[in-house]
Amino acid sequence: MSSERFKILTGNDLLTGDVTWWTGSGWSKAVDDAVPVGAAADAIAASEQAARRVVGAYAIDAVRDAQGVRPVHIKERIRALGPTVRLDLSLRPNDPAAAAWIA
Amino acid sequence: MYQYDTHDQAMVDARVAEYSDQVARRLAGTLTEDQFRPLRLKNGLYLQLHAYMLRVAIPYGTLDSRQMRMLGDIADKYDRGYAHFTTRQNIQYNWITLEDSPAILADLASVGMHAIQTSGNCIRNTTADHFAGAAADEIEDPRPYAELLRQWSTFHPEFDYLPRKFKVAIIGSETDRAAMKLHDIGIQVVRNEAGETGLRFYVGGGMGRTPMIAPVIRDFLPPLQMISYLEACLRVYNQHGRRDNKYKARIKILVHELGADEYRRQVEEEFAHVLTLALEPPPAELERIKAQFADPGFDPAAPDAIDLSDPDFKLWVDQNVHAHKVPGYAIVTVSLKPTGGIPGDASADQIRLIADIGRDYSFDELRVSHAQNIVLPHVKKADLYAIWQKLDAAGLATPNLDLISDIIACPGLDYCSLANARSIPVAQKIATRFADIGRQHELGELKLKISGCINACGHHHAGHIGILGVDRKGLENYQLLFGGSEGADTSLGTIIGPGFTEDGVVDAIEKATDVYLAQREEGERFLDTYRRIGTAPFKEAIYG
Numbered sequence: 001m002s003s004e005r006f007k008i009l010t011g012n013d014l015l016t017g018d019v020t021w022w023t024g025s026g027w028s029k030a031v032d033d034a035v036p037v038g039a040a041a042d043a044i045a046a047s048e049q050a051a052r053r054v055v056g057a058y059a060i061d062a063v064r065d066a067q068g069v070r071p072v073h074i075k076e077r078i079r080a081l082g083p084t085v086r087l088d089l090s091l092r093p094n095d096p097a098a099a100a101w102i103a
Numbered sequence: 104m105y106q107y108d109t110h111d112q113a114m115v116d117a118r119v120a121e122y123s124d125q126v127a128r129r130l131a132g133t134l135t136e137d138q139f140r141p142l143r144l145k146n147g148l149y150l151q152l153h154a155y156m157l158r159v160a161i162p163y164g165t166l167d168s169r170q171m172r173m174l175g176d177i178a179d180k181y182d183r184g185y186a187h188f189t190t191r192q193n194i195q196y197n198w199i200t201l202e203d204s205p206a207i208l209a210d211l212a213s214v215g216m217h218a219i220q221t222s223g224n225c226i227r228n229t230t231a232d233h234f235a236g237a238a239a240d241e242i243e244d245p246r247p248y249a250e251l252l253r254q255w256s257t258f259h260p261e262f263d264y265l266p267r268k269f270k271v272a273i274i275g276s277e278t279d280r281a282a283m284k285l286h287d288i289g290i291q292v293v294r295n296e297a298g299e300t301g302l303r304f305y306v307g308g309g310m311g312r313t314p315m316i317a318p319v320i321r322d323f324l325p326p327l328q329m330i331s332y333l334e335a336c337l338r339v340y341n342q343h344g345r346r347d348n349k350y351k352a353r354i355k356i357l358v359h360e361l362g363a364d365e366y367r368r369q370v371e372e373e374f375a376h377v378l379t380l381a382l383e384p385p386p387a388e389l390e391r392i393k394a395q396f397a398d399p400g401f402d403p404a405a406p407d408a409i410d411l412s413d414p415d416f417k418l419w420v421d422q423n424v425h426a427h428k429v430p431g432y433a434i435v436t437v438s439l440k441p442t443g444g445i446p447g448d449a450s451a452d453q454i455r456l457i458a459d460i461g462r463d464y465s466f467d468e469l470r471v472s473h474a475q476n477i478v479l480p481h482v483k484k485a486d487l488y489a490i491w492q493k494l495d496a497a498g499l500a501t502p503n504l505d506l507i508s509d510i511i512a513c514p515g516l517d518y519c520s521l522a523n524a525r526s527i528p529v530a531q532k533i534a535t536r537f538a539d540i541g542r543q544h545e546l547g548e549l550k551l552k553i554s555g556c557i558n559a560c561g562h563h564h565a566g567h568i569g570i571l572g573v574d575r576k577g578l579e580n581y582q583l584l585f586g587g588s589e590g591a592d593t594s595l596g597t598i599i600g601p602g603f604t605e606d607g608v609v610d611a612i613e614k615a616t617d618v619y620l621a622q623r624e625e626g627e628r629f630l631d632t633y634r635r636i637g638t639a640p641f642k643e644a645i646y647g
Contacts, residue, residue, distance in 0.1 A: 017154035
């Protein structure tokens, strides 16, 4: 577990609008698949948006903890999980610890 | 209620075709996102926190059962089985795909609906008193004016790119149930000493980061000059409203900086000019619209008595049923605020059930209130018990209208990309803390409103108790405001002190209600007691 921050890239799938994370070779709905992008964020965002695979891409700060990649800001954690008031619609619908992950 | 004519239908059908082509071009890559974004927004499609969100217009909050049923069907067919009724009498779907969005607009158009004027710096969907046409205290049904305003404002080329979005509310009663003075323009149907009906214009109100109560700009306007006067109000704003700073671009800033007198002078000058242009629709058009809002065939022999022997039913009647203008009839408010539920959310099945009840018991008419509830405006008192039973079986009969659990809440950080903090969980915790309905009734009318950011979609400025969620060094924090109101006694709440955590704000509210119960005088609401005794006793209890 490390508190060292790094940049990951996120956006929304053009067709579905789903929150999506850059994996180094494509996009995943699981934030834990996100990889550090460093200074390449803008270039990746530009090329992926031009290819119409993603929309509104931007880089955010994240850390790695015991559960994997964790966005630093609560807004991005909610994006990564889904609405905390409808966990049945989130990416972790059967995980009672999901709400705690947001806090 | 108003039914589309061939012109209205052709307009929305053309819009669907145009939008379908725009989506196809976006998917094919001939439109970039920068080019496409304003086009999708013009059709109500936002990109929110988790997905695309479609906001559908419900003009002046009025719809029929066929339209309501379609809203439920769309929730099932294209979304995840539910939808969210908003504080502007609209409905939002949270999980829409871009590919589906043209088909949704086509389905909406098939029942005379659309998503026009739900985004952008245009004249937004007009809101109105949700009891319009039914209220016992009404001077005149304001909806014909709202419909005329809809027709005038839709695609108005001069006002499609205003300095900022523009919201109009209209009421026809002395009682303001539409937060009219907190809109860019509020219009009230009034009667002068000669008994003539006219329109009073309030201009320059609003909430957001700079809340203001609109001053009266015109005390009495002949109704047949409404469009010309609106044109003048908008022209002055369009010319002088600030475009260099979006936070100072709303008309409230212009009216405040010019002063109401100078703004009025400029409007009157422009109005005199506009009158020479003969922009006003012919009187026959207003009469044509009015005819479509004629009263349904009320039964003059409908019995006025209600059997209240069932105590749970009586509780609901006492709280959620209002007086109707016709004896033997009543107005029912369907609460979308079950204890611990999400304010304004309804499942597809619930939406269809409400549609069916509206069809069977309310002359096929329904309303959406800005308080995120549904109204059945014309119900026979003799049918109330049957309606209550159907609603109760579907979790739609919580007897909490205007009580502490009837909370207005924006989607907040659970859904909204602009939000700084979550609203819904706070609403759920408060409603759960005060779940005892007897305790709620003991507290009486207490309007609690929560916004997840300064944009104030949850109307926190106008809450007897308002809560504003903010981001404090990356953590959600909640400021507490007391003393707001949106009715005839419109006032803006004031922040009472340092903010709280999510649990802390619930505790603080409970302490405030204890102060109220200890200090209230006969007949006083929470708001009245607060206004009489001031902030100090509440601060002492909460922070002391």
